[in-house]
Amino acid sequence: MVPKGISIRCFSQTRSAWNLCWPSSQFGPHRVQRSEMLNGIKIAAAKTAGTPIAACTVMFQAGSRFETNDDLGSGHFVRVTTPASGCGYTAFSKTRVLQQLGAHLTCTSNRQYIAFTLCCPLPSFKAVKYYLLDTAARSCYNEWDIEDGKPIVLDDLFRITPEQRVIDLVQRACWAGPLSNSIYCEEERVDDMSRSTLCSFVYNNFKSTECSVASVGVPFDETLKIADKIEITRCKPPEREVCMSQPRGGFEYYETGSGSDTCIAAVVPGCGASDITLVIALVDQLVCLFKHAIIAAACGTGSVQTGQHDLDYTPHGPLGLMSGADVHTRFRAFNISYDDTGVFGILCNTRAKTAYNSTCALVEFLCNVGDLDFRQLEIGKKRLKLDLALHDQEAAPSSEGLALQLACGVQLDSIHDALALIDSISVDELSCTAKCLSSKRHELAIAAVGDCGAVPQELFSG
Structure with missing residues (x-):
């Protein structure tokens, strides 16, 4: 009963x-x-x-x-x-x-x-x-x-x-x-x-x-x-030897013909997400990775979509505002991290006739990324948190991200953990990291695809 x-x-x-x-x-x-x-x-x-x-x-x-x-x-x-x-x-x-x-x-x-x-x-x-x-x-x-x-x-x-x-x-x-x-x-x-x-x-x-x-x-x-x-065996195989890479600050290009649209990218060495045994060091490494991601978001990683049309967008500032009234030129920042190291850079899509000025502006912005003010860095934190929250419900990317966490020794059980970690990073720390990226200008590497003759050659003569 x-x-x-x-x-x-x-x-x-x-x-x-x-x-x-x-x-x-x-x-x-x-x-x-x-x-x-x-x-x-x-x-x-x-x-x-x-x-x-x-x-x-x-x-x-x-x-x-x-x-x-x-x-x-x-x-x-x-x-x-x-x-x-x-x-x-x-x-x-x-x-x-x-x-x-x-x-x-x-x-x-x-x-x-x-x-x-x-x-x-x-x-x-x-x-x-x-x-x-x-x-x-x-x-x-x-x-x-x-x-x-x-x-x-x-x-x-x-x-x-x-x-x-x-x-x-x-x-x-x-x-x-x-x-x-x-x-x-x-x-x-x-x-x-x-x-x-x-x-x-x-x-x-x-x-x-x-x-x-x-x-x-x-x-x-x-x-x-x-x-x-x-794997049916229950014993670990011998450790694999991993060769380290060193920055060389080179230049690569791919020519597609005179007058063709041009894509230029410039990078400096960034940070990785390596598996470190010490818990304190591991947390510092993870925080360093989030710092670089926040700075990329603060520079501008795309556009704020306001509709379904391709050209109906408002670019992220300050980087997105560099193109001015030229709708054919787009800038965005990106950060790529591997196990031990990574790259931080800026990408530009433009036409051949504006490739010279766009490349100069891109390189100048990257070399002075340490000048981002506190307000812009705070906006970068909000952008990154929004981007993480928007893609949190997608099953396949979440599964791959969780597998990558395992490989790197990182533990973020939910979006709440990531947002809390981002909030814990002070703007002063972000400013120091941005200045550190600016100090690596002597290791700058550049690549161009399109009309490579329109790109300023004096940047690559050294």
């Missing part, structure tokens, strides 16, 4: 309901469960705030910086051959079954990592999780799949946007060492790519100590099962 005044709730008795990762009332993913296996694989699973889409990421610290002279471009081919056949499923099966169940499997890579992400409705995860394993840890890299992927790689090189190309080139100009490796396979190396090259790259870099598995909306025990099937 139920006492009066006490409501009765009906609970499902089916086993499938027990395995669902139910949402909670707090905004954003939180209540993250973490673990680490004996072989070194790091695991994390976060609940969602009501979204019906779940995502799981298998990430290896095996980006293009770990490529050698024998396997340059392997990361690009790994990305292209993601839909190819594996040990358990054919390419046709992957395409058909995943589409039927509303799921998709993607591969993203940069100079630091390669990440395989499965995004699907939560009830379908058990039916498609093995496709993620088959792609991330059981890929065959058959010769016919590589041959089929070569035209796609060439097409990627043909269709790459000037902005993507200049971001890639400016990092090559900045670094002497492994970080100068491009994330794209060079055209002259495409025909020489083979199964043995890809298998050697995967064998040397897809190690359990460099692997992290993270999920958003997937139960922790399901995430643990995926990590357990990646």
